[in-house]
Amino acid sequence: MLKLREKLLLNTALLALVLILQLAGLMKGINTKVDSLLPSPSPSLLSVLTAFGGDVFLIAFSLLTVLLDVRNSGKLSRETLVFLVSAVIGLVIVGVLKVAINEPRPRNHGGFSFPSGHTYRGAIIAxxxxxxxxxxxxxxxxxALGVAMTRLLLHVHWFxxxxxxxxxxxxVYSIVKATQDSWLPLYRRVISRLGLGAFDVE
Incomplete structure (x- = not known):
């Protein structure tokens, strides 16, 4: 079993590799090949399934986790707070990369392609x-894999x-969790000043 630090280093290396390959244009051949091999099923069912990676589901899931925590202990659990912070930070990163890299979507779909916001939402929930x-x-x-597959089968994202x-x-989740002792005191001060005791952590 890999230790936490080793997992983070491996994750960082793989993430950097994919980003470098993307920026160097070396993913194009793989992306095009995968897109051409995938079928184009009826989009009606896929559109329903891909919604599990959308904003509405992420917000609903987040509210449910907060309500569960508050009901159980009157406060947020650290795990839920790490999730909420990770979701926000990750979606900011996704948005910045989309605009900065400006990769067109497959088959003339509009908008920016790299990276996939739906897949990130599904993966951070997972x-x-x-x-x-x-x-x-x-x-x-x-x-998470199911949400990712819907994006590929709908041909709105590359591999x-x-x-x-x-x-x-x-x-992102690992970084946020590993650094929580640094940012948690600031979070608690802000929550205290706003009088939002239910959003404090256990």
Whole structure:
């Protein structure tokens, strides 16, 4: 079993590799090949499934986790706070990279392609779920991979887009979790000043 530090180093190396290959244009051949090999199923069912990687589902899931914590202990758990912070930071990174890299989507779909925001949302939910509910890890992994596959089967993302996002989510989560002792005191001071005791952490 890899230790936490070794996992983070491996995750960082893989993430950097995919980003370098993307910036160097070396993912184009793989991306085009994967896109050409994938079928184009009826988009109606896929559109429903891909919504699990959308903003609405992420917000609903986040609210549910907060409500569960507040009901159980009157405060947020550290795991939930790490998830919420990771979701925000990761989506900012995704947005910045989309604009900076300006990769067109497959088959003339509009908007920026790299990386996949839907895949990141699905993956960050999966990382949190597997940390909070260990027994749910296989289901969480299938959830993230399922969202990623819908993006590929709908031909709105390249393989490199979803691969990067699948690697980005655990990387951001690990960094946020590892540094929580640094930023948590500031978070608590802000929550205290705003009088939002329910959003303090255990």
């Amino acid at each position: 990382v949190y779920a597997s940390n909070r509910w260990k027994r749910a890890t296989p289901l969480a992994v299938l959830f 490199g887009d979803v691969l990067f996002s699948l690697l980005l989510a655990p990387w």
